[in-house]
Amino acid sequence: AQSVTQLDSHVSVSEGTPVLLRCNYSSSYSPSLFWYVQHPNKGLQLLLKYTSAATLVKGINGFEAEFKKSETSFHLTKPSAHMSDAAEYFCVVSDLGNQFYFGTGTSLTVIP
């Protein structure tokens, strides 16, 4: 069975400091993993995805994530937070079918 755990429901960082949003997954198969961002009252925007190629994945807006099979983790990072990064972030795992399994989300606050 597939599942995702986002370890922090809320993360607060100062502008210009690094961002770390944690995600652990459980999958019976070699998973596909995604990070999406959602701004208030908006749909989901894909930040990046891992689909069994390079384990370090670079996404949009300076975000990247590293797939670590031994730790079943797919943490999202950014070297320097910007005010516009304040949003809700979802980690998603997909199985051999095309169903997505969502984490509970992490709300990122950026302090000026």
Place this chain on the structure above:
Amino acid sequence: GAVVSQHPSRVICKSGTSVKIECRSLDFQATTMFWYRQFPKQSLMLMATSNEGSKATYEQGVEKDKFLINHASLTLSTLTVTSAHPEDSSFYICSASWGSFPYEQYFGPGTRLTVT
């Protein structure tokens, strides 16, 4: 590419009426479309999965007679909330998928439904 639209973006309806939400894949043919519901400050909850030309598969606890899903073409799926009640007020998001593994879902911008 891979753009999904939803219409309307916001809708207010009276209790007891029905409302239809459209989801369109604008630049690709979607073999599968998904409907999600999202409550405030919560994650997305999958309501149903629909494949073009066949009946939707509903998740446990989702009333199929209340949430009617039609996937009549490879670019259009509709969700009709029948006899809406205030507790149906929510943010509804669709997504569309195509191709083969590894699959990716492309999400629409969402529809805010308010039932008064």
